[in-house]
Amino acid sequence: MKKIVMNVEEIERSLTRIAYEILEKNRGAESLILIGIRTGGVFLASRLRDRISAIEKREIPFGILDVTFYRDDVATLHKKPKPGRTDIPFSIDQKKVVLVDDVLFTGRTIRAAMDALIDFGRPKMIQLAVLVDRGHRELPICPDYVGLNLPSSLWEKVNVHLSEHIGKDEVVIEEEG
């Protein structure tokens, strides 16, 4: 069972809206930084960066964060997840950091990402943008920008497919098994 809950156009429109919301909330792009969480968040952050840069006519710094080293289950996992490379080639001190991820679920990835960011410096604030919020939080984390609120069951899988990664742009909901 596979159901498409967002198609190409819907994803594009959501990202455009989020780009404007980020600029509205922060009153422009002054000291704004976008950081994508590996893997899905990186492509979304890069697309948001292109939109915001085009609107504001200036380059917005863009970084990549891998949270594997900060996961709360990594010490107890027998099969270790393969870490990716973090690339934040600028200071985040006193910057407004927008973290970008594809799906917000338990909130544990975002907790790990915030701990990682604090090790890189002292941002002025951290905001969170996600394409899909599927609920089921296990930590007190709330996104600032959401593409789609998607109430889901625990046994369902929500996958964001992006053309940079796999095939075409779509968000699908799949039942496990």
Place this chain on the structure above:
Amino acid sequence: MKLRHKDILGMKELSPEEIHLILDTADSFSEVSTRDIKKVPTLRGKTVINLFYEASTRTRTSFEIAAKRLSADAVNISTSTSSVVKGETLIDTAKTLEAMNPDIVIIRHSASGAPHLIARLVRHSVINGGDGFHEHPTQSLLDMLTIRRKKGTLKGLNVAIIGDIAHSRVAHSNIYGLTKMGCRVTVCGPAPMIPRDIEKLGVAVSSDMEEAVRNRDIVMMLRIQFERHQASFPSIREYAKFYCLNRERLEMAKPDALVMHPGPINRGTEIAPDIADGVQSVILEQVTNGIAVRMALLYLLSGGSS
């Protein structure tokens, strides 16, 4: 994908897939050492013990820094100040340490096979930090990471390993590792330093340094293991005359050839000072990459429930 064994004992036991996994993981860890705050919480609460029965600066320090940058607790035991001087056997020392519940113990010993013996007797992971003339797998892995980062790949490269092959565990580990990864390896040195039948490991042998260096992508120099030569060494000057890597000999290699050395270097004996400090030398990058490789191994071995 995960490692098949609880221990890292030698390059002989690792598959090409495992080597790729270790190198890819090390690539990601190398970024941590470039940060202002060079520490991640990944191995919080894990205990790593360095049990070194032989002198070491870089390997022991590198493992200690790797453990600390992962937030593990690192303990160093140097045998001159331990119960070893009171007559305790290697096995008794290892079992005593096991009773303190470490997660990973790194063992360096002058007897070939010592880490293998201990690995069979204990529950925790063992990493071979160098055993006798046998193997030094973490050195080989950091050499491979250095080559891969500079050349993009290991496959198809021509490598010359020059010096005291017979007494060098670095040479043995690199012969196993590099041939497995698709390099063509030539070993070169004076006849008494070349083990008989070394060709059976899939390497070419040469006693002429110029022939060994010609058109190579990598020139890897080795220190003479004076401490492992039973009789006194005939003549350092004579050795240097035939086997020192100088400007003239390096020019026989490819123009972009890398010069490597596991250290410590003896300037003027196996490598000329201007070559050790020259643009083609990656000797200090090898040291930097050693920390990333050891972080990757500690990470991949640090158990957990299945």
